[in-house]
Amino acid sequence: MSELNLVFYGIGLGLIAIGSFFEVVGAIGVLKLPSFFLRLHALTVSCIGGSILPLLGVAILAIGLEEMGSQRLFITAICLISVFIILILAPSGSHSLARAAYNSNTAPKQPLEYDALSRGVNKD
Amino acid sequence: MIKRDVLVAFSLSLLVLSISLIIWLEGYIRIATPIISSLGESYLYYSYNPWYSNYTSFSLNVVSAIIWDYRGFDTFLETTVLMASIIAIYTLLRGFEEKVFLQPKGLSTITKTATKIVIPLIIAYALAIATHGQLTPGGGFQGGATLAVISSLIIAVYSLEFLYYMGYRSKRLVVIRGLCLIGLIIVAITPLLIGFILNTKSYIFQNMSKEDSFISMPSFLFDAPLAGSIFFYNVFELLIVFTGLTTALMLxxxxxxxxxxxxxxxxxxx
Structure with a gap:
């Protein structure tokens, strides 16, 4: 294993470790936070930080594994495409969940600091 | 309550740990039994084997070869069962009229745009699953189920009215389904008709040439294995499953x- 590949390997493993940290933080948040909107925030943390960073880590790690031949580029491309799709879909999904819960008044909004929607700042 | 939560978390992490242990062990010792039954061995041996042109089906995917070639009649009856379930829904809802010309009203613009980006990807993937059914894992049913995800997405995000606005009606979908089923039958009896014209022996659901009949469906398109009738069956099955699941979703x-x-x-x- 050459030195450049060792660097790739280290960066990939580091990204996976950071991603697992985000997963744990998101899990604690989902269990501990008081209201639906705050729990949704914790869910987004673990979805973006906990799935996109490890996928990028696997992509970089696969570039460094030279003994896999050209197969490693397939793994890299698959990881990057999954990152793209998750980056589009995860925020829009949590957005539509939050919007539905807000408009239908089914989830309690307390604790609440500032509600821009109720003052007509951004009506959509 | 807290004791139960701890127990659930502990057992879940134990499950993940044991699954990863099995995956790791698989590189060192053999877990599944190495013995295959002689019938399964013969399927694996003959499904793509140009040296035995009387037994092969020129399909690299053994599952497709078994489903559409070695037991084609069975799969055809399964497809008609799916048709019958849709007819059963129709019978239950008879006297039902579709409200067509209502104003479409969906979720917010952000969700609509994200769906718009994803839908072409799903279409391409579903077509690849269905038309490469003879090369890679997959087939008509899987492709049709993947394509039906689109209609459920459109119903959820753009509302049911948008589907009607695009021209989908449950009656039209049932007509397409019937036509595709007839297409399946036509592909199945084509070797029979050719044999009747040429005055030789031939079989229904015949794919490649057999010992006593030389009639064979096209096995290659340029240099890609087409696997004869399996390709056509997969395409028709894609449309049948897509229209069937979409009809059920709409109703x-x-x-x-x-x-x-x-x-x-x-x-x-x-």
């Missing part, structure tokens, strides 16, 4: 107003 999904009415009725009952 069974409720609008917002209708759902509220249903809740009101339930409250009155209780």
């Amino acid at each position: 069974l999904s409720l609008r917002d107003v209708e759902l509220k009415k249903a809740f009101e009725v339930r409250e009155v009952y209780e």
Whole structure:
């Protein structure tokens, strides 16, 4: 294993470790936070930080594994495409969940600091 | 309550740990039994084997070869069972009229744009699954189920009215289904008709040439294995499954107003 590949390997493993940290933080948040909107925030943390960073880590790690031949580029491309799709879909999904819960008044909004929607700042 | 939570978390992490242990062990010792039954061995041996042109089906995917070639009649009957289930839904809902010209009203612009980006990817993937059914894992049914995800997404994000606005009607979909089923039958009896014209022996659902009949469907398109009738069956099956699942989704999904009415009725009952 050459030195450049060792660097790739280290960066990939580091990204996976950071991603697992985000997963744990998101899990604690989902269990501990008081209201639906705050729990949704914790869910987004673990979805973006906990799935996109490890996928990028696997992509970089696969570039460094030279003994896999050209197969490693397939793994890299698959990881990057999954990152793209998750980056589009995860925020829009949590957005539509939050919007539905807000408009239908089914989830309690307390604790609440500032509600821009109720003052007509951004009506959509 | 806390004791139960701890127990659930502990057993879940134990499950993940044991699955990863099995995956790791698989590189060192053999877990699954190495013995295959002689029938399965012969399927694996003959499904793509140009040296035995009387037994092969020129399909690299053994599952497709078994489903559409070695037991084609069985799969055809399964497809008609799916048709019968849709007919059963129709029988249950007879006298039902589709409200067509209502204003489409969906979720917010952000969700609509994200769906718009994803839908072409799903279409391409579903077509690849179905038309490469003879090369890679997959086939007509899997491709059709993947394509039906689109109609469920459109119903959820763009509302049911948008589907009607695009021209989908449950009657038209059932007509397409019937035509595709007839297409399946036509592909199945084509070797029979050719054998009748050429005055030789031939079989229904025949794919490649057999010992006593030389009639064979096209096995290669340029240099890609087409696997004869398996390709056509997969394409027809894709359309059948897509239209069937879309019909069921359209008939069974409720609008917002209708759902509220249903809740009101339930409250009155209780």
